[in-house]
Amino acid sequence: MSRIAAKFAALRQEGRGALVTYLQAFDPDRETYRAILHGLPAAGADVIEVGVPFTDPMADGPSIQKAGQRALKAGATAAGVLDLVRSLRTLDDTTPVVLMGYYNPILTYGVEAFCKDAATAGADGLIIVDVPPEEADEVEPHATANGLDLIRLIAPTTDEARLPKVLAATTGFIYYVAITGITGTRSADYASMAPTIANLKRHTDLPVAIGFGIRSPAQAAEAAQAADGAVVGTALVDTLAASLDSEGRAGPDTVKNVLGQVSGLAQAVRAARKVAA
Amino acid sequence: MNKPLPNSLRQGPDGRGRFGEFGGRFVAETLMPLILEVEAAYEASKKDAAFQAEWRRLLTHYVGRPSPLWYAERLTTHLRKKAAPGKGAKVYFKRDELNHTGAHKINAVLGQILLAKKMGKTRIIAETGAGQHGVATATACALMDLPCVVYMGATDVERQQPNVFRMKLLGAQIVPVTSGAATLKDAMNEGLRDWVANVHDTYYCIGTVAGPHPYPAMVRDFQSVIGTEARAQMLEAEGRLPDVLVAAVGGGSNAMGLFYPFLDDKDVAMVGVEAAGRGLDTHEHAAALSRGRPGVLHGNRTYLLQDGDGQITEAHSISAGLDYPGVGPEHSWLHEIGRVQYVGATDDEALEAFQLCSRQEGIIPALEPAHALAHVIKAAPEMPADSIMLMNLCGRGDKDIFTVAKHLGENI
Numbered sequence: 001m002s003r004i005a006a007k008f009a010a011l012r013q014e015g016r017g018a019l020v021t022y023l024q025a026f027d028p029d030r031e032t033y034r035a036i037l038h039g040l041p042a043a044g045a046d047v048i049e050v051g052v053p054f055t056d057p058m059a060d061g062p063s064i065q066k067a068g069q070r071a072l073k074a075g076a077t078a079a080g081v082l083d084l085v086r087s088l089r090t091l092d093d094t095t096p097v098v099l100m101g102y103y104n105p106i107l108t109y110g111v112e113a114f115c116k117d118a119a120t121a122g123a124d125g126l127i128i129v130d131v132p133p134e135e136a137d138e139v140e141p142h143a144t145a146n147g148l149d150l151i152r153l154i155a156p157t158t159d160e161a162r163l164p165k166v167l168a169a170t171t172g173f174i175y176y177v178a179i180t181g182i183t184g185t186r187s188a189d190y191a192s193m194a195p196t197i198a199n200l201k202r203h204t205d206l207p208v209a210i211g212f213g214i215r216s217p218a219q220a221a222e223a224a225q226a227a228d229g230a231v232v233g234t235a236l237v238d239t240l241a242a243s244l245d246s247e248g249r250a251g252p253d254t255v256k257n258v259l260g261q262v263s264g265l266a267q268a269v270r271a272a273r274k275v276a277a
Numbered sequence: 278m279n280k281p282l283p284n285s286l287r288q289g290p291d292g293r294g295r296f297g298e299f300g301g302r303f304v305a306e307t308l309m310p311l312i313l314e315v316e317a318a319y320e321a322s323k324k325d326a327a328f329q330a331e332w333r334r335l336l337t338h339y340v341g342r343p344s345p346l347w348y349a350e351r352l353t354t355h356l357r358k359k360a361a362p363g364k365g366a367k368v369y370f371k372r373d374e375l376n377h378t379g380a381h382k383i384n385a386v387l388g389q390i391l392l393a394k395k396m397g398k399t400r401i402i403a404e405t406g407a408g409q410h411g412v413a414t415a416t417a418c419a420l421m422d423l424p425c426v427v428y429m430g431a432t433d434v435e436r437q438q439p440n441v442f443r444m445k446l447l448g449a450q451i452v453p454v455t456s457g458a459a460t461l462k463d464a465m466n467e468g469l470r471d472w473v474a475n476v477h478d479t480y481y482c483i484g485t486v487a488g489p490h491p492y493p494a495m496v497r498d499f500q501s502v503i504g505t506e507a508r509a510q511m512l513e514a515e516g517r518l519p520d521v522l523v524a525a526v527g528g529g530s531n532a533m534g535l536f537y538p539f540l541d542d543k544d545v546a547m548v549g550v551e552a553a554g555r556g557l558d559t560h561e562h563a564a565a566l567s568r569g570r571p572g573v574l575h576g577n578r579t580y581l582l583q584d585g586d587g588q589i590t591e592a593h594s595i596s597a598g599l600d601y602p603g604v605g606p607e608h609s610w611l612h613e614i615g616r617v618q619y620v621g622a623t624d625d626e627a628l629e630a631f632q633l634c635s636r637q638e639g640i641i642p643a644l645e646p647a648h649a650l651a652h653v654i655k656a657a658p659e660m661p662a663d664s665i666m667l668m669n670l671c672g673r674g675d676k677d678i679f680t681v682a683k684h685l686g687e688n689i
């Protein structure tokens with residue numbers, strides 16, 4: 001069983017949803033990010049999304065755009081990101097790692113080589129924001145051959161007619177985008193999403209994580225209860241950014257503040273037991 | 278209508294929006310359903326006689342089409358002075374700078390805004406570089422009573438002040454974009470972000486033959502009015518087709534508009550002129566085809582300026598309308614199959630051409646077609662005197678006089 005499937009199965013046994021964290025690799029620099037990454041499992045992250053920086057993140061708001069700029073300035077490359085994943089795997093062999101980013105850096109690396117190297121480094125899945133199912137035939141064979149899940153976003157705009165096509169192209173888990181919009185702009189009423197998720201589940205057996213706009217522990221708990229997981233990204237990136245000096249360099253509290261926030265979110269998610277289905 | 282021949286170059290894109298390997302629909306899931314809706318609406322509009330008639334009516338009575346074909350006689354004579362005996366092509370201009378709003382952009386904007394209305398969209402967004410597409414979109418929105426938001430890089434807001442004020446007068450809201458180099462690429466990112474957040478009521482009016490399918494094909498089809506007119510006008514004026522077509526290439530819409538109706542005319546050569554900025558061998562240019570390599574940005578696979586890690590690099594050009602690190606996917610395909618030759622013209626060459634055109638022809642061109650003219654100046658004297666070169670004079674220079682004055686050290 002893949003790490004992703006094993007993790008969601010274990011959490012189902014526990015009767016709770018997953019806390020999925022997103023930060024961008026190399027933000028604000030490689031070693032600070034490495035310290036955060038290594039600390040995430042103990043702080044309570046159940047699934048770790050590692051953002052692969054790109055100059056033109058068209059689905060991201062200002063916070064994650066700036067994170068990308070800091071990361072690129074710090075020398076982020078796709079190969080460098082995979083090195084970081086490899087270093088996590090020397091300490092942790094169970095927490096799933098999902099690489100999330102845009103297509104062009106992967107294309108430049110070589111799709112086949114990237115999938116192979118990502119799997120070897122210990123990554124478990126990919127989210128490529130700008131590769132919809134219509135274009136996925138370039139990626140799918142290589143991801144499958146290397147045992148990487150292709151996690152897809154389902155948006156409020158994804159209609160019933162399109163849903164089966166998107167679901168058929170998804171493995172690992174489903175990332176339900178709670179708002180029509182980019183990251184870090186608006187929040188939704190996550191508690192009210194249970195019917196939407198139930199409807200999704202009529203079409204799929206995959207776990208569903210809700211993301212976009214989740215900032216507080218209470219929101220994370222609601223989302224994790226309404227679905228199988230809550231993704232928190234911009235709120236963590238904002239905490240990280242607030243700890244930096246005026247030059248964008250890590251401060252003494254950067255690692256501590258980010259991991260502290262993850263702990264708070266994790267406690268809330270753990271306290272929110274799922275009603276037995 | 279003539280059906281394209283089986284071996285025609287005018288059959289693209291395929292069902293996936295590809296020209297060869299270029300193009301496609303590389304967008305986030307949130308946009309995907311809407312992109313498919315735009316495609317369906319556009320396909321329906323092609324067969325909708327009322328839609329086509331309304332677009333034609335606007336082109337005739339609002340834009341002022343057909344634009345004239347002008348034999349640039351003084352320029353031709355001037356260039357022959359430097360040419361060897363028997364050399365020096367006859368130079369013609371397709372005068373899309375005479376269009377209402379001063380550039381070719383209005384051709385595709387009117388088509389797209391009519392489409393938006395037909396789709397029931399009530400809010401229009403656009404990106405703009407030089408401001409010509411923004412002005413055209415703001416104009417169409419004023420005419421059709423739709424709210425309009427224009428994303429424009431902060432750098433471009435600075436260097437295209439007259440167009441910024443024009444858009445304001447027309448009732449548009451201008452949003453300066455400060456991310457990246459604050460130019461056209463960044464404005465397009467913001468346009469896409471706005472669209473993702475407002476898909477329910479908003480239509481994104483893209484200003485060139487780039488973006489996800491169906492935009493490259495749709496904008497090309499609307500702009501093809503340029504080449505279709507020019508072809509008929511040339512046959513009437515000279516009784517034959519031109520030997521070479523020349524057009525500036527930013528995203529590539531004025532060039533595709535001129536080239537497309539001639540693609541199957543094997544004896545007509547075509548040259549696309551990219552902005553070579555401070556030189557093709559410096560890092561400061563916008564020559565995606567000459568110096569870039571294929572990648573994926575803004576919804577399509579195409580030639581891009583990028584570094585070894587697939588990060589997009591900043592373009593540079595004196596011309597805000599050419600200052601873009603990508604190019605429309607159909608150009609990438611025409612480049613790879615060798616049907617069109619792509620060359621560069623530098624900032625200085627464009628400035629030179631800008632002044633020459635003003636003095637020789639009494640036409641102040643935009644800095645974008647001044648790049649095309651810079652190539653004409655180089656190439657016409659090498660061609661036989663009985664050959665014909667047709668250049669797309671796709672915009673007028675009113676918007677550029679402050680930039681040019683600054684470069685010439687004049688205070689106005």
Ligand SMILES: Cc1ncc(COP(=O)(O)O)c(C=O)c1O
Nearest residue numbers: 409527528529530531598645672
């Ligand atoms: C007059 C003019 N020509 C050319 C361009 C470049 O665009 P394209 O290559 O799509 O024609 C612009 C863009 O702003 C323009 O204003």
